[in-house]
Amino acid sequence: MSVAVSRDQEFLQGIARIAVDAAAPNADEVDREARFPVESITALREAQALSAFVPSELGGGGVSFEAIAAACFELGRSCGASAMVFAMHQIQVATIVRHLEPDSWFEHYLRDIASEQRLIASVTSEVGTGGDMSRSIAAVEPVGEGRWQFEKQAPTVSYGAHADDLLTTLRRSPKAEPGDQVCVLTKRGQHELQQTGTWDPLGMRGTCSPGNVVRAELPLEQVLSTGFATVMNESMVPISHILWSHLWLGIATDAFDRARAFVRAAAKRKPGEPLPMAIRLSQLMSELSLLRAEVSSGLAAFVAASAGDRSELSQMSTILRFNNLKIAASEQAPRVCTGALGVCGIVGFKNDTPFSVGRHLRDTMSACLMVANERIHETNASLLLIAKEV
């Protein structure tokens, strides 16, 4: 077995333990109280999982992107909020790793993630542009002596109060166009978060994502040198869509497993009697298989497109491919959870049975809002008019 394969296996064994021992037992309480999944994130820190994707030469775990995606799936099966926090952090880490310049400030920063297990939150959405990641209103502006500052009105900052650092998108300067953006990393102590709202949502309650005004002052070296348009196409958007869809698949898989357990329990109680819900379970399995196939082919396509110079990731057909993954997975995951509810009936509807799927349904209902599907359709519609091949 190669070193890389055994590294991935060891990492995933650790994640499976955390999913069972820390994420699953606390998932209902995290959801009910809309509280941060502290047990999962503490366990992930202890297992050095926050730096799993940091290259080993920088002190990280050096695991593959496929292993990170598998970890999101595994955590999603136990606790959607834990999986989402993990996925969002890994999106930021992977973005930095993939656009790293040798000997840059960011190289030292990745070493800090490995040694200190720092947790990064994301500030891409903005009041005024919504989930349109490709435009910013707030800008970085010089304040003298090589230092810069910004203030951004953020409608949703997941686990902002629990994060060590923030990755924020901004206009390159006060005179820059909305699409001329950069990515800026600020560490705790360099930024201040002023909470502007509450967080009592329908689902993904443990992500603790209220609005905030983010103010920061930082040295120029903490601006990622690659322009955000490239970062967005080559990394942030496809990686978000892949990791999110893996955790949505995880949640849907657990809902299906609960429905299956319900049908098996019913079959045991009435051996030999026809079970109409067993037919529904079979139909549900087809729905889950569709989701699984789309998610795994999206991952394979991304890994293949990342192998070379990554230029394929900026082609219109590829952008459409990963946008479609997000739309399909975000619609299919709640469909599977609704189907599981149909199989289980009232014991699935109740919040306190082994077959409860209310949390699963509510968590997956956030999927179509995490960058509104209508926005993605609008982008796709424009691309379809000009793309040569799709």
Ligand SMILES: Cc1cc2nc3c(=O)[nH]c(=O)nc-3n(C[C@H](O)[C@H](O)[C@H](O)COP(=O)(O)OP(=O)(O)OC[C@H]3O[C@@H](n4cnc5c(N)ncnc54)[C@H](O)[C@@H]3O)c2cc1C
């Ligand atoms: C659980 C969760 C956690 C999140 N965490 C973060 C985070 O940590 N950091 C972060 O930056 N963001 C985060 N987001 C994303 C962020 O909340 C939203 O993307 C952003 O606030 C946009 O909000 P909005 O729903 O008002 O969408 P908008 O994009 O502003 O859209 C508003 C409405 O207009 C519709 N609409 C928009 N464009 C079109 C169009 N072209 N055609 C038709 N209808 C359209 C949408 O469907 C929607 O109904 C998170 C979202 C969720 C659900």
